[in-house]
Amino acid sequence: MGRLLPNPLAPSGRRQLGGVLALGAAVLLAGACTQTHPVDPLGSPAAVASCSATTSLTAPADLPASLVPGLTLDVKSDETSFIHLATPVIPGVTVLTGRLRAIAGSDLSGYRQDLAASGDDIGELNLSWNLTGVSLRAIGVQVTTSRSVGAVTTGSTQVVWWDQVDHRLLEPQDLFTAQGWSELTARLTVDLCAGGPARTPLVTQALSRQPGQTRLAVAFAADGGAVVAISSMTPGSEPFKVVLGAAAVRGWLSAAGQAASAASVQPQSLPLVATPVQRSTQADRVAPRRAATKERVSKPASPPARKESRAQPKAVDCRKARCVALTFDDGPGPYTADLVRRLQKAHAPATFFMMGEHVDAFPDLTRTVARAGFEIGNHSYSHPDLTRLSESEVQHQLSRTSAAIQRATGRSPTLMRPPYGARNAEVDKAAAQVGLTEVLWDVDTLDWKHRNAKVVQKDALADAHRGSIVLLHDIHPTTVQAVPGLVIELRKRGYTLVTVSELLGSTRPGSRHFRAD
Ligand code: NI
Numbered sequence: 001m002g003r004l005l006p007n008p009l010a011p012s013g014r015r016q017l018g019g020v021l022a023l024g025a026a027v028l029l030a031g032a033c034t035q036t037h038p039v040d041p042l043g044s045p046a047a048v049a050s051c052s053a054t055t056s057l058t059a060p061a062d063l064p065a066s067l068v069p070g071l072t073l074d075v076k077s078d079e080t081s082f083i084h085l086a087t088p089v090i091p092g093v094t095v096l097t098g099r100l101r102a103i104a105g106s107d108l109s110g111y112r113q114d115l116a117a118s119g120d121d122i123g124e125l126n127l128s129w130n131l132t133g134v135s136l137r138a139i140g141v142q143v144t145t146s147r148s149v150g151a152v153t154t155g156s157t158q159v160v161w162w163d164q165v166d167h168r169l170l171e172p173q174d175l176f177t178a179q180g181w182s183e184l185t186a187r188l189t190v191d192l193c194a195g196g197p198a199r200t201p202l203v204t205q206a207l208s209r210q211p212g213q214t215r216l217a218v219a220f221a222a223d224g225g226a227v228v229a230i231s232s233m234t235p236g237s238e239p240f241k242v243v244l245g246a247a248a249v250r251g252w253l254s255a256a257g258q259a260a261s262a263a264s265v266q267p268q269s270l271p272l273v274a275t276p277v278q279r280s281t282q283a284d285r286v287a288p289r290r291a292a293t294k295e296r297v298s299k300p301a302s303p304p305a306r307k308e309s310r311a312q313p314k315a316v317d318c319r320k321a322r323c324v325a326l327t328f329d330d331g332p333g334p335y336t337a338d339l340v341r342r343l344q345k346a347h348a349p350a351t352f353f354m355m356g357e358h359v360d361a362f363p364d365l366t367r368t369v370a371r372a373g374f375e376i377g378n379h380s381y382s383h384p385d386l387t388r389l390s391e392s393e394v395q396h397q398l399s400r401t402s403a404a405i406q407r408a409t410g411r412s413p414t415l416m417r418p419p420y421g422a423r424n425a426e427v428d429k430a431a432a433q434v435g436l437t438e439v440l441w442d443v444d445t446l447d448w449k450h451r452n453a454k455v456v457q458k459d460a461l462a463d464a465h466r467g468s469i470v471l472l473h474d475i476h477p478t479t480v481q482a483v484p485g486l487v488i489e490l491r492k493r494g495y496t497l498v499t500v501s502e503l504l505g506s507t508r509p510g511s512r513h514f515r516a517d
Contacts, residue, residue: 058243060142060159060219060227061264063131065361068139069272072334073358074101075475076108077383077448082420083108084330084383085127086357088141092273096139096162099169100129103143103158111147120150128357128382132219133263134270137164140260142219148388155238156231159217161260170256172218180252188228188242206230220264225249318503318516321496322466325503325516326350326483327441328474329379329417332358332365339480340372348487350374351500352474353417353439356381356401363408370409375499377415378402378436386418386427394430402434414509415439415500423512432510439500441471442515448473453482461489467516469500 065071070091077084085108087100104127111125126146133140139162146155161170173181188203206216215231217239224246229239253261316323328339331354343350352369354376359366370376380386380397381404389397398416406412416436418427423438431438443463447456456479460470472479487497503516 058221058223058225058227060132061222061267063134063264063267065131066363067131067134067267067269069270071361073361073475074104075330075333076104077330077473077475079420079446079448082124082385082422083111083126084419085125086383087127087129087143088131088361090139090141090162093139093162093164095167095169096141096160099160100141100143103127103160107145107147111149114147114149118149122148122150124148124153124385124388126382126384130357132159133161133260133267135164135259135263135266135268136270137259138162138170138256138263139164139270140219140263142217146384148385149235152235153388154233154235156215156233157217157229157239158215158231159219159229161218161256163256163259165259166256170260172216175218175254175257175260176252177254177257180254180257183248183252184228184244187244188230203230220249220261222265224261224265226261316496316498316502318467318496318498318505321498322494323498323503323516324464324466324468324470324490324495325498325500326470326472326486327353327377327417327439327500328472328479329353330355330358330383331474332362332369333475335477335480336362336365336369336474338477339474339483340369340374342480342484343374343487344372346484346487348483348497349499349502350497351377351415351439353377353379353415354401354405355379355383356397356404357383359401359404359408363404366405366408370411375415375501376405376409376411376413377417377439377500378405378413379417380419383419385420385422386430387422387424391426391430394427395434398430398434398436402436414507428510428512435509437504437507437509438512439469439504440512440514441469443468443470445470445472445479447476447479447482451476451478453478453485456482457486457489460486461493464490464493464495466495467503469503469513469515 065088068088068090072089073086074089074097075084075086085104087097087104089097107127108125111123115121115123124147127143129141129143131140132142141160143158143160144155145157146153148154161175163170176184185207188207205214214233217229217231219227219229221227221243226244226249227241228244229241231237231239249261326348328350331352336352352374354366356378366376378398378401381400382397384397386394386397402412414435414437416431417439421440428438443460445456445459450456450459456472460472464470474480490497504513507513
């Protein structure tokens with residue numbers, strides 16, 4: 001749909017859909033059957049598959065990324081095509097990281113093909129992740145994909161398991177003994193979720209050695225139960241899920257499956273792996289949460305939080321000064337710490353619109369940004385096109401992110417920026433209800449597209465004027481490299497850099513701002 005510049009006059013042309021929340025466990029729950037079979041046709045109550053998985057106990061374990069020190073992100077985004085894919089980079093485990101990248105790559109090429117074949121130019125692809133098992137013996141990563149072609153949204157989920165002892169990827173059947181797998185197959189094939197005959201071919205297909213478009217994922221809940229999700233990739237479908245009780249599952253698991261289950265039920269923090277990494281990546285290493293809490297006062301990798309190094313030493317009156325606000329979206333990520341250092345060196349204030357998913361992955365880094373005096377805004381939890389979600393789903397995306405920022409920094413944000421700048425009346429209303437002011441932009445550097453520091457500088461300088469809000473993304477190293485020069489050139493032209501709150505002054509929740517008037 002061409003270059004998306006937020007237009008304050010035109011309503012968003014995108015259709016409002018009751019789309020899915022691409023929120024890890026939430027997708028599994030959203031796609032769950034709601035019917036409980038009155039009678040267990042297969043005998044032992046311990047082995048009954050429950051289809052009424054509405055409690056968090058039956059959701060796959062959702063673990064903090066801080067259990068994996070040195071974890072960073074691989075983010076692919078295309079702001080004009082509504083594409084955002086994030087996968088974790090697990091240090092020292094290149095095969096696992098490679099599989100996750102391959103999933104993202106295949107989702108992306110499949111989506112582009114389907115979009116082209118549909119003749120529809122409106123779509124969205126969103127891929128998010130969470131850790132579902134971490135121990136010295138196994139690592140499990142859940143990947144949740146939501147893709148829309150035209151008005152049809154399809155959800156899917158995959159779980160990639162890595163055996164830390166044998167150094168190999170585990171396919172779903174590797175988690176079970178031969179007997180356990182055949183028991184599981186029987187359970188799924190009879191379709192206890194009362195999905196009817198229509199689901200049987202789907203289950204058969206998922207269990208076959210060549211599943212094609214059908215995906216089977218196995219994750220474990222904190223209570224030791226297993227969550228088996230089958231994603232059909234049929235347009236408009238959501239993962240079909242069966243929850244298996246802990247007692248049944250225990251007898252079915254192979255040694256590798258038991259290790260995977262233990263990694264979900266009793267997760268362990270991994271030791272820091274010494275791998276050659278880029279300077280900016282190294283600085284983002286996140287210590288285990290427990291240690292981080294103790295060491296909150298002094299973290300060696302963090303830029304110092306000394307008063308004199310704070311980004312904004314004194315208040316600026318933008319009625320007098322020629323103010324411009326630099327804003328950085330989609331982080332915090334591998335290059336954020338480097339950007340913070342560069343901004344601090346230049347004494348340049350800025351505003352970071354962060355994704356809740358990344359804040360939860362990097363709480364220490366988020367705290368570092370806040371302590372250095374930068375403003376933090378809300379950029380949704382998993383970067384979906386909010387106009388495709390219901391009002392309550394939008395509220396959930398925003399409130400979950402504000403809570404993550406509050407947890408990490410002690411302060412709840414007052415500003416939000418909708419992903420892709422996509423908004424409509426429902427998004428505005430949801431923002432107002434959770435107390436957030438909408439901040440868009442009037443200068444789009446297209447930094448995600450150019451990936452060239454000089455071009456980013458040139459574009460920002462060409463379009464900036466008094467009161468401008470400049471859109472940048474700190475997930476790209478080229479953007480971070482562009483910043484010091486951009487700051488110097490803006491100042492040469494008489495601009496004063498400020499945070500968005502300083503630029504706009506006091507604002508009303510739910511109001512929208514593209515620049516300062
Ligand atoms: Ni974004």
